[in-house]
Amino acid sequence: MPKTLPLAKQIKELQEKLAWYEERELELREREARLQMAVDAIKFGTWDYHPLTGELSWSDECKKIYGFTGDTEINMKVFSEHIYPADYDFVNNEIQKAMDPAGEGNYDIAYRITRFDNAGVRWIRAKGKVYFNEKKQAERFIGTVTDITDTKTAEEKNAKLAAIVDSSDDAIVSKTLEGIITSWNQSAERTFGYTAEEMIGQSILKIIPPDRHHEEVEILSKLRRGERMEHFETRRMKKNGEQLDVSLTISPMRDSQNNIIGLSKIARDITEKKQEEVRKNDFIAMVSHELKTPLTSLRSYIQVLLVKAGDDEEPFKINALKRADIQTKKMAAMIQDFLNLAKLEEGKISLNKTRFDLDELIKEITDDAQYFTSAHTIKTETHPGVIIEADRDKIGQVLMNLVSNAIKYSPRGGEIIVGFEQKDNNVEIYVIDNGVGINPVDQKNLFKRFYRVKNEEIRTISGFGIGLYLVAEIMRYHNSEIKVKSEEGVGSRFSFQLPII
Structure with a gap:
């Protein structure tokens, strides 16, 4: 017969097995709990x-x-x-x-x-x-x-976006904050001549002419601050070395935490548009030159007749000739604006900086401007002794444009103030009127070329929308900026700053 274990020992073994099973069951439950x-x-x-x-x-x-x-x-x-x-x-x-x-x-x-x-x-x-x-x-x-x-x-949205990017006529490129290209669509291939394989992983400087490399530094600096650049016109370089005119719109790309992780750039080829602008500017310059010669002669004849009418003491003739003289001056100023615009577009504008007394220039401008109007009062808020270094003629042109606009858009009997005030090492020059005012939407576009404010009150007032554009560009050449504060029905304040010598 097989030997039987003592009962106590059997019970002990059963207890040990039971404890082992309980431990395994506890482990299993813990695992299931962790899994759950x-x-x-x-x-x-x-x-x-x-x-x-x-x-x-x-x-x-x-x-x-x-x-x-x-x-x-x-x-x-x-x-x-x-x-x-x-x-x-x-x-x-x-x-x-x-x-x-x-x-x-x-x-x-x-x-x-x-x-x-x-x-x-x-x-x-x-x-x-x-x-x-x-x-x-x-x-x-x-x-x-x-x-x-x-x-x-998100996948469907990305697929649609990818389809739009691939089918776009504009070159669409994304890049890192260091300027390394991460995507390059088909239009970019057609526009610049490089395939996506040739450009992804390369620096964007590959398509930027060497004399414009500084632009990329400025662009990256602005975009890192979260700013967006719209319709920035510049030149870029194709694979064959040919340069083309482009309009760039650049936006920061952000992750889910709103951190800027890269940049998206849309480049539109505007070479044909630029060539058309050159032809148009050439035509404007030619016509303006052709008009300027007979207009100069006409003004000379009017001046002679004014002298003769004064000698003859004929008030009617004197008044009529003064009005004719004013209109020829306005036409001469308009022609000069068109000539300056043509030079600006061709990049031929240059500054002839000299040191001059600002008070003297403002008095000259306001005296000439008062000659154009008897319906407005022009006051000055200046004092002698403020010397600045700038292109005197062009600053004079800026002031005459601003004062002329103030006259045009102010009611009869209105007051126009031209003055300046010192701000640290700068002087802020301003022109204030109590005219119709400008709404916030128009203020954003006011200094764009050929822009005209859409306001029924001024619909009949003549103008081409180039005066303030020239003002803004002249100030840009002086490393300054024209600013406007305005309220409809109250008036406007235009100002800019220049350093004091």
Whole structure:
């Protein structure tokens, strides 16, 4: 007979085995708890399907994804009814594939569902594994489900954006904050002659002429501060060395935390437009020169006649000739504006800087301006002894433009003030009127070439929209800026600063 262990020893062994099983069960529960915590943390829903019995169970997170809040029993029929109709055949085929014992039992698909609560359409990703019994029957099918609607929406948006970028007629380029190119669309290939393979990973300086490399430093500096550049006109270089005129719009690209991570650049080839502008400016310059000669002669004749009428003491003739003289001066100023515009567009404008007394220049300008109007009072707020170094003629042109505008847009009897005040090492020069004023929208565009304020009150006032553009450009050449403060129905204040010697 086999030897029987003492009862006490048998009980001890049973207790040890029981303790071992309890420890394993505790470990298993802890693992399941950690797994459940991980699943809950990443918003995974879980499902468990037993094909042989038809039993299907969903976790709380899975029910939440499907919008299931009722007490209805979950089964394959209910599940199938909430597969988006267009995806139904695809999903069933994938389930059958996974449950085929000839395969490995893996299941990983993305498809759409209709929610139980509001019939809303959502994208989900279902991933699972089928387990087979000894008879190669699918015995258990378990897995996870995740709502990927936001990801799918972003993918669709990116796909549409990519299609737009690729089909755009403008060159669209993205680059890092260090100026390294990260994308290069088909239009960029056509415009500059480089393929995407040749440019991605290269410095943007590859297409910038050497004499314009400083522009990139300025552009990157502005964009790093989150600023946007619109319609910046410059020149860029093609693969064959040919230069072309482009208009650049550059914007910062940000991540989800609003950090600037790169730059997006749209470059439009404006070579033909620039050539057309050159032809137009040549025509304007030619016509202006042709008009200037007879106008000079006409003014000379008027001056002679004014002297003669004064000798003859004929008040009517004197008055008529003074008015004619004023109109010829206005025409001469207009022609000079067109000539200056042509020079500016051709880059032929230059500064002849000298030192001069600002008070004297302002008095000259206001005296000449008062000659043009008897319906307005022009006052000065100046004092002698303020010396600046600038192009005297061009600063005079700026002031005459500003005062002429103040006269044009102020009511009869209005007051115009021209003056200056010292601000540290600068002097701020200003022209103030109590005219119609300018609305905020027009103020943003006021210094653009050929821009005219859209206001019924001034519709009948003549002008070409080049005076303030020339003012802004002359100030830019002086490393200064023209500023405006204005309120409709109250008036305007134009000002700029220059350094004091």
